Amino acid sequence: MRFRAKIDHVLTFSRIVQTVEKLAKQCVIRWSPDSLQIICPGGENEGGVQVWSGRGPLQKSLFSDYKIESGSNNEINMEVATEPLYQALRSAQSSPDVIIKLAKKDDHAVLNFDVQAVSQQGKTIQVTHDVRINVIRLSEVEKLQEPQCPEPDVHIILPPLAKLRTVTDHMRPLSTLLGVSANRAGGFSLKIQTEEVAVETVWSGCDVPKITYDDEEGVQADPEEWHHAIVSVKSFLQFLSSYVVSTTTIACICQDHCLIMYVYIGEVEDHGGVLTFYIPARNP
Template sequence: MKFRAVMNNSSPIREFSTIVSTISKLSKECVLRIADDMLYFIVSDENTGPAPPVLWCEIPQSVFFSEYQLVGMDETHQDIYLGLNSGNLARSFVSLKNVKSLKMKLTKKQCPCLTLEIEVPSTTSHQTRQIVHDIPVAVVPWKNWPDFYEPRVPDPDISIELPSLKQLRTTIDRMRTMASEVMVRASAGGQLILQIRADMAKVSTRFKDLNVAHFDGPVDNSDPETDSQGNEDSSEIVQCRVDAKKLALFLNVDHISTNTTLCSIVHKRLVTLCLQTDDNVKLQCFISGIVY
């Protein structure tokens, strides 16, 4: 197996660094899948063992790298899957200020490593200096690759564009102090409602006039927990109860330069949050619904 990739432009290096830093805040461990056309960062639920990924980030290599060479295990298994500590990788990027180039390659030291060679200008002369980081990795055997394939999820009942992620994060952080679960509701009329039930009160925050990318209604809302939102037809409201902590974790991605962020809901079963940038980086978070 061989892997070597080079970035020579400061803009994609900074963007890549921001993505890695964000991944490290979401999970301590991740799997880096290296393919011909993409790099993937994959995170599974730390509490459930082998399970479908809960976080899926794909980065087009042609946008970020000026050189990209990959030789897989064999002709049948052409990708490389590496388990690594996302915090170690993120800390390696701390030195990426005024960087001239970044080289990533797979090396064999005392153990397999993802080696970063960072070229930065010298502060005392016109020469450059090189910083090298060796990040230990575990090569994932091909028989375990299916554990890290992109999840197959049902078609959503609604997809709605989210408001400012920073504003959403502030709202969810406040709600988390009162309840551990949050009901996410979205309507065909472009409303997003976040609701919690505490011991003494029910608290709701509503965002209006949002773009609805997809709606596949009507939806059966014949349960006592559902109430009509103002003049909204309840058959046009899709909802799902989720863990507030998991929702808050995703909202840490607000540091990534965003083009659009969509919230897709499978009624009472699943919330999928998808961020996409102008550089076609896509980050998806899958949050299973809580059903009583």
């Protein structure tokens, strides 16, 4: 079993892992000759939020000199703690040359980061970071399945996530639940509703993807009609931590069932990869 690659975009990879680290202590990474997938199944976090990256573009957009061999169709699956992985990448952000490879240390599998750094005296030095991993069987990974969701009632391109994060942070002390709403006319809303207080922030004029909806009995729904889901404030803030890597985010609301958030890494047309967040709805 062998794996080695040069990380061309350390900062982007670091920000992806930073986003995942806010959500889960561990994640699953699937490496294959032509793809990379990062999975957080959602079992360990309070809100049941799951993250799935697509299996193609991330590998090509992040790495070069990519070589992998294994007895499982040249695929390597591993479970890794997100905090030490993020720390290793963070320490390598300023390096012009970072090599990642599969290795062994004290008879245990590790991801080895070979980092070229510059000392205070201006000399080039090599720094090594080892992140312990557990190699897992393909059969175990294949048991992980993306959530099955109903057809979304509305799709909308969100305002910048950093702005949503500021608004949600201000709402957080008021309630543990957050109402998220949108319509097909470009309206988007975040709302707190309790017996003591009601606070709502509304955005208008958001871009709406061109989607053909299969409405009941072929009747075209009113684009001004709002669709809603109530979610955990904490879960929504965990998703919003992806502002560090997001350029465009498409939100899908499945009425009273879940939110599906497609966070694009890099520009949409560049196909740099997508992180998909599944946030289950909560009962008010």
